[in-house]
Amino acid sequence: MNIHENTSRRTFVTTLTKAVGTSMVMITPGLTHAESLLSGQQPMTVGQVMDLILKTIPGAPFAKTVDTLKSGTSSQKVTGIVSTMFATTEVIEKAAAAGANFIIVHEPTFYNHADETDWLKDDAVFRHKHELLTKHGIAVWRFHDYWHSHRPDGIYAGVLKALDWTKQADEKTPSIITLPATPLSQIITHAKDKLGIKQVRVVGDMTQSCQRVLLLVGASGGRNQIAAIERTKPDVVLCGESSEWETPEYVRDARRQGQKLSLVILGHIMSEAAGMEWLVSWLQPKIPGIKVSYIPSGNPFTYV
Numbered sequence: 001m002n003i004h005e006n007t008s009r010r011t012f013v014t015t016l017t018k019a020v021g022t023s024m025v026m027i028t029p030g031l032t033h034a035e036s037l038l039s040g041q042q043p044m045t046v047g048q049v050m051d052l053i054l055k056t057i058p059g060a061p062f063a064k065t066v067d068t069l070k071s072g073t074s075s076q077k078v079t080g081i082v083s084t085m086f087a088t089t090e091v092i093e094k095a096a097a098a099g100a101n102f103i104i105v106h107e108p109t110f111y112n113h114a115d116e117t118d119w120l121k122d123d124a125v126f127r128h129k130h131e132l133l134t135k136h137g138i139a140v141w142r143f144h145d146y147w148h149s150h151r152p153d154g155i156y157a158g159v160l161k162a163l164d165w166t167k168q169a170d171e172k173t174p175s176i177i178t179l180p181a182t183p184l185s186q187i188i189t190h191a192k193d194k195l196g197i198k199q200v201r202v203v204g205d206m207t208q209s210c211q212r213v214l215l216l217v218g219a220s221g222g223r224n225q226i227a228a229i230e231r232t233k234p235d236v237v238l239c240g241e242s243s244e245w246e247t248p249e250y251v252r253d254a255r256r257q258g259q260k261l262s263l264v265i266l267g268h269i270m271s272e273a274a275g276m277e278w279l280v281s282w283l284q285p286k287i288p289g290i291k292v293s294y295i296p297s298g299n300p301f302t303y304v
Helices: 003-020 046-054 089-097 122-135 145-149 152-161 184-195 221-234 247-257 268-286
Strands: 070-071 080-083 102-105 137-142 176-183 201-203 209-216 236-239 262-263 293-294
Touching: 003 236, 046 137, 070 122, 080 089, 080 247, 080 268, 089 122, 102 247, 102 268, 122 176, 145 152, 152 184, 152 209, 152 268, 176 184, 184 209, 184 236, 184 262, 184 268, 221 236, 221 247, 236 247, 247 262, 268 293
Parallel strands: 080 102, 080 293, 102 137, 209 236, 236 262
Antiparallel strands: 070 137, 176 209, 201 262
16 A cells, blocks of 8 residues: 555545544545546546646655545546645635546645644534535645645646746746846836736835745745845845744844845745646646646735
8 A cells, every 4th residue: 555545545535533522434445646647548547637646756755744635535437626725715626617526735724734623623614615526526635745845846846837937047946036137126027017916015115126026936944044044145035924023024124234134025825826827737748638727726914
C-alpha cells in the first residue's frame, strides 16, 4: 500500500468519524500504475491520479505532510477534476454542477493548517460543508507541500507566468526577479492587473526606482522573509502576507536607516492563485481522458 494512500485513508476515517460520530469501513483495493490506464478502458481513480502526480515530485511520497485526502476515498472513480486555492462551499457547488468529483486544493479545507476537525464537530458551518462533500461524493486533496516541491515550484511557475516575469526570474532562485529600472508604482499596478488584485498594502516610496524584486508568495513567516531580504538585497519585496509586527516593521526601520527598500503585501490568496490555475495546463496532458478545470475561490474580503 502506498504511503499517501494509507495516510489519506487514516486521515479521512479520523475526520469523518470524529466529526459526525459514525463509523465506516472503507475498502481500498491496491492501486495499479496510473500511467497504464491512459491507454486502457477503465476510468482512473483518485489514488491513481495522485500516484501519477507524486511520481513527478522529488522525494515523494513524504513521510510527513499536510497533503492528504480531506474527503472522499482514493478508490473512487474520477469523473472530473477541479483545481482551486480553497474548497469553499461555492467551489464545491460549482464542481458538483460541472460533474467533477475530485477537487485539488492548495490550502486547508477545514479552517486550520492540519485540517483537524475535533474542535468543529458540533459547528454548523463545518457540518454543512462536510455534508455537501458527502452528498456529491467529492474527494478533496490538498496539494501544498508537493506542489511547492515540484521542480520548478508549481506555484511560482504559475505566478511568474501570470506576471510575464518568467524570463526575468533567476533560473536557480525564481523568487528573485530582475527588471529594468521601474517606479514602484508601476510595479504595483502591473502586479494588481496581472494577478487580479484589487488592493495592496505598501511600506515604502511609490516613486522609488526598483530593479531587484524579491517575490515571496503565500506566508513564509517574518523570520524567513527578513532572512531572505538580508540575503538577496532587493529593492522591493512582494509578499503574500506578513504579520504587522514582523516584516513591515523591519522594512520601516530599514528605510529610516537609509536603505532603499519597499514592501508590497499582495494578499495570501491572490499571491498564489495563479499557481493553481497553472496546474490545469500541467496536469491535463497527463490525464487526457479526464477533464481538468480551474475554479477560482477568489478573495473573500470587501475593501471599504
